[in-house]
Amino acid sequence: MDQQAIPAPTTMRIARWEFIALCAALMALNSLAIDIMLPALQQIGASLGVENENHRQYVIPAYILGFGFAQLFFGPLSDRFGRRPPLLAGLVIYVLASGAAAVAPTFETLLLCRFVQGIGAASTRVIAVSIVRDTFEGRRMAEVMSLIFMVFMAIPVIAPSIGQLVILFASWHFIFVAMAIGAILISTWVTLRLPETLHPQYRRPLTSQAIIGGFTTVLSNRVALCYALASTFAFAAMFGFINSAQQIYVGLYGVGELFPVIFACVAGMIAVSNFANARLVGRIGMRRLSQGALIALLSISLLWLLLSLRGPIPLPLFIAIFASAMVPFAMLGSNFNALAMEPLGAVAGTASSVLGFLQTFGGGLLGTIIGQAYNGTVTPLAAGFCLVSAGAFVAVLIAENGKLFQPHNAPVEPGGGFGE
Structure with a gap:
C-alpha cells in the first residue's frame, strides 16, 4: 500500500506528510535521548562523583544496551x-x-534509569520501521525512510544546544524532565492520529514456535542479514563519535560553549545528505547509491587515519574531514535499512526487532569500544571509522555475491530476498 492518504484497518486516515513527520518524531526520541546528554556529561560526572573521564561516557551505552x-x-x-x-x-x-533519572541519587542509579529508558525507546524504533514497511515497498520505502531520517537527523542539530541551554540555567536533572515532556507530547500525537497499520490477517501468534520461526526467517535471509550487519558497522562509527565527541571538541580542541554549534553544523550535513538521498534514490536505486556512498566513506576514513598518524589535526581540518565523511554516511542508514527489510514484509515487526537489535546493540557495543579507546587524539576514532567501514564493505559484498552497483538482484535462493 503506497498512497497519499494512509488508510489502515482502523477508521483513522493520516496524510502522508503527517505520517512521515510522526514516524520521524518517534525515532527522534532516541536521538534526543543520546545527543541532549553530551554537553552535560562533565556536569553529571562532577555531580555524581565520577572521577574517570571516560567512565562518564557510560551514560550513552547504558541507554543503547536497553534499547x-x-x-x-x-x-x-x-x-x-x-x-x-x-x-x-x-x-x-x-x-x-x-x-526517575531526573532524581537519581547515584551514578549507578542513573545508569539503571538510562537502561530502562532505552527499553521504552526500543518500541519507537521497531514500530516506526514496521509501520513504514506495512505501508510502502521498494524504492518508495527507501524514499520515505530517507525523509524520516532527514527529519530525525534534525534532532542532533538542536539536541546538544537544548542540553547546553538547560545546564546554563538549571542542573543536568532538568534535561531528563525535558525528555519526559517531549515523550508525553509525542504519545498524545500517537494516540490521536496514528492508525493501526497491521491488518488483522497478518497478525502472528505469540508462541515460541512462531517467534523462533520469525527469527529464523530473518537470520537465514542472506541479503537481509548482511545489510543489517553493514548497517551495524555504520552505526558503530556514529556511536563511537558520539561517545567521544565531548572529549574531542571540548577537551582536545577547547571549543567550550561552541561545542553544540559545531556539533549542529556537522549533524546538519547528515540532514542535508538524507534529503538528497530521498531525491536521488528513486532515480539511482538503493544499491547503487548506498554502495557508492560506502566506498566514499571508506576512502575518506582512510585519508583521515593517515593524516592523524602524521600528527595533530587542526580543528578546521578535522571538521572538514568529518563533515565530508557524514555526507556519504547519511546515505547508508535509510538505504541499508530498506534493503534489509524489503524481503521480510511477512514478518515486519519481528524483522525490525532483530535487525534493530543487531544495529543498535552491536553498533553500540562497537561504538563503546571506539569511544573508550580515546587517548587525547583523534587517531582511535579515525581507526574505528576505517575498521567499521571495511566491515560494512565486506558484508555488502557477501550480500551481493561480490557484484556491486547492480540495479536489482533477482531471487537467487529460497528466502534470499528480492531486488528494488
Whole structure:
C-alpha cells in the first residue's frame, strides 16, 4: 500500500506528510535521548562523583544496551497485538524512566534509569520501521525512510544546544524532565492520529514456535542479514563519535560553549545528505547509491587515519574531514535499512526487532569500544571509522555475491530476498 492518504484497518486516515513527520518524531526520541546528554556529561560526572573521564561516557551505552535488547521483544509483540498498543506501552516506560533519572541519587542509579529508558525507546524504533514497511515497498520505502531520517537527523542539530541551554540555567536533572515532556507530547500525537497499520490477517501468534520461526526467517535471509550487519558497522562509527565527541571538541580542541554549534553544523550535513538521498534514490536505486556512498566513506576514513598518524589535526581540518565523511554516511542508514527489510514484509515487526537489535546493540557495543579507546587524539576514532567501514564493505559484498552497483538482484535462493 503506497498512497497519499494512509488508510489502515482502523477508521483513522493520516496524510502522508503527517505520517512521515510522526514516524520521524518517534525515532527522534532516541536521538534526543543520546545527543541532549553530551554537553552535560562533565556536569553529571562532577555531580555524581565520577572521577574517570571516560567512565562518564557510560551514560550513552547504558541507554543503547536497553534499547538494543528490548527490540527483540517489541517486534513479536507488535506482530501479535498490532503496532499501537506496544508503542504506547514503550512510550509510558520512556516517560517514567526519564522522570526517575531526573532524581537519581547515584551514578549507578542513573545508569539503571538510562537502561530502562532505552527499553521504552526500543518500541519507537521497531514500530516506526514496521509501520513504514506495512505501508510502502521498494524504492518508495527507501524514499520515505530517507525523509524520516532527514527529519530525525534534525534532532542532533538542536539536541546538544537544548542540553547546553538547560545546564546554563538549571542542573543536568532538568534535561531528563525535558525528555519526559517531549515523550508525553509525542504519545498524545500517537494516540490521536496514528492508525493501526497491521491488518488483522497478518497478525502472528505469540508462541515460541512462531517467534523462533520469525527469527529464523530473518537470520537465514542472506541479503537481509548482511545489510543489517553493514548497517551495524555504520552505526558503530556514529556511536563511537558520539561517545567521544565531548572529549574531542571540548577537551582536545577547547571549543567550550561552541561545542553544540559545531556539533549542529556537522549533524546538519547528515540532514542535508538524507534529503538528497530521498531525491536521488528513486532515480539511482538503493544499491547503487548506498554502495557508492560506502566506498566514499571508506576512502575518506582512510585519508583521515593517515593524516592523524602524521600528527595533530587542526580543528578546521578535522571538521572538514568529518563533515565530508557524514555526507556519504547519511546515505547508508535509510538505504541499508530498506534493503534489509524489503524481503521480510511477512514478518515486519519481528524483522525490525532483530535487525534493530543487531544495529543498535552491536553498533553500540562497537561504538563503546571506539569511544573508550580515546587517548587525547583523534587517531582511535579515525581507526574505528576505517575498521567499521571495511566491515560494512565486506558484508555488502557477501550480500551481493561480490557484484556491486547492480540495479536489482533477482531471487537467487529460497528466502534470499528480492531486488528494488
